[in-house]
Amino acid sequence: MLDFDGSSNDDISSTYHGTVPRAAHKKATKKKTKIIVPVSSSLDPITIGAKRPSADQIKIVGGRGYDLRQPIPVKYTAVRERFLDARKNFWTPNDIPMGEDKLQWNTGKLTEAEMWLFKTNISYLTAGDNLVPDNLVNAIFQHITANEMRQYLRWVMAEESNHVESYLFILESFGLDEQGQGQIFNLYQELPDLVKKVNWNLTFSNKVVNSDAPLGSDEANRALLEDLLSYYIFEYLFFPLGFSQIFALARKGKLRNTAQQYSYIWRDEASHSSNGLWLIKQITQENPSVWDAAMQDRARALVNEAVKLETAHAHAVMPDGGILGLPVKTYIKFAKFVADNVCKNLGLKPLFGIREHPMPWISEYELNHEVNFFEGRVREYQTGTQLTWD
Template identity: 75%
Template sequence: MDTQEILLPVASSLDAVTIGAKHPRADDVKIIGGRGYDLRQPIPIKYQEVRERFLNARQNFWTPNDIPMGEDKLQWNTNQLTEAERWLFKTNISYLTASDNLVPDNVDDAILRHITANEMRQYLRWQIAEESNHLESYLFILESFGLDEQGQGQIFNLYQEIPALTDKLNWNLTFTNNVVNCDAPVGSMIANRCLLEDLLSYYVFEFLFFPLGFSQIFALARQGKLKNTAEQYAYIWRDENLHAINGSWLIKQIIRENPGLWDANLQERARAIVDEAVKLEIAYAHASMPEGGVLGMSVHTYIDFAKFMGDRICENLSIKPLFNTRNHPLPWISEFELSKEKNFFESRVMEYRKGSNLEWE
């Protein structure tokens, strides 16, 4: 008689509802790879911190129309910005708009199919809504300048005209497609590795690409330019900070529950992902600031910030930093943190610990 345990398939939101199915126990629930329970059950809540993040995010919801844009409209239409500043703004908002389309698509197409804890699924669905709100913010900014659809389209379309912008977007899309096109079954080691690499790339998105982009507009605002737009970005940044915190936690929780994933090869792959991202940012810096920068933000400082953030990602993942940076090149960026919220940069970063095992806070 075969006494081998029958392994149930990984729970899926497409599973049919079954009469008489048992209520899951907390011990049954896994962040990924959970089996034998229905994902539509909102309880038990195993990961209370995820539930708290959802409740906090819901309290923080805002709308772009809450922020008056009259001062920026005047500056834009009375040539108070230099040509270099206008170009920086155009490339910046084009990339960020495309990015905030990319992120929710990745959550929906690649990540959610693997998540088997209802509270995390709930948070990620809320994140999708927040990203949609960010898209509305970018659209509202250009509308408030008085630009018609053609004028807006010329700006938004730059991500399809400038290779440095296109390359950044396609880089993240590669990871999304690796998950979507993975032939291995959900819950397998191969599928989980594809998922973890994707999560790492989008953690880079939230923690490196977004803050770098916001910093350019914050630099203009410190010179008295596009301050209304900077306020919009500050609210978006608050949301993205919380997404980054959740992304970091999700990566670590997957590794806690699947320690075999985080082997030496994947740790080296994680460092390579960060290195690739910083190189993409260097190219973007030159494309968005072709004259070497604008008042308050030079290409050199921007690149230093990219390397600084890359090292912080490595430290938070307990892998060896790439650039050995220590001093924050933009200490003034804290001026744009919303005071009511704990900011991601204030979260304690774990010290780098050598070896194949992660140690957790």
């Protein structure tokens, strides 16, 4: 019999002869549900009377409750400055004449091994410069909740498109028709070691895209961090190693125009990798729980995996042990040297202990400052149309 206060003098369990109905113990079993507020998105509807965002609200990822469309306030000034610097240094492939390389390509100046190295090189780099913007669009962008970073990443996408145009321009300048170009661009899909290397990065992109974790949660941030680490390795290790193959040819007076194109691409990629490192550090600073011992061990494991992939790549594109001026052993040592720098930059213990740069000559092809460059000299410039060569 029920009293008015809801209590009963009868044994409820004996009355129902089995499982007690959930409603009967509603008060006892009710749990508080954590409400997860969605992170800010550029797709959020506009609300009349909404307040302007404040710097205190803004987070690099997982920010909530403010309008992402507004470019101020700028909380992360270093990112804003990086965007402005990159905009000043925009260039186009047509700025660099390709006549010397065209002559060498069409008059048999390259050995068979050098031709193979070049073809596989430009094929992989073209795929790579497609991977980066695709990863930004599909995996990264939805997580970023600081307008200045979103603005810079849009510029990165434009630069990567310019790099792809550079590779296309190089092959077009050699006089290759669409079929000839297509055969070269397709090579990365025909070599198992290059396929494995491309798929390595795609694995992390897809993990972020397919995650059901709420944006801004630790689980989502861990997947994001792994992806960012893989692409930091991509731009800091894979790209420079790839460029070094062509720089080695240029040191012998071959494909020097192509090497000039690559030097400008390298400058862009250096900025991208610096931004990637900054982004990783900022995320871990604002979300320290994701940068635990397990994630740090994972980061070192990713670096080690990358060196193994680069080693296999080297043997696939230089099957005879290298070319004149670029032995595979030296190339792999360079990969390990760069890998140790990746670890140091992340505050991690180096993996290989390579302290001396195995290929110091590669710095001749950097364009960060006024440098001697082949037979001429290139000076820093404001736009691509202001290139000055002595």
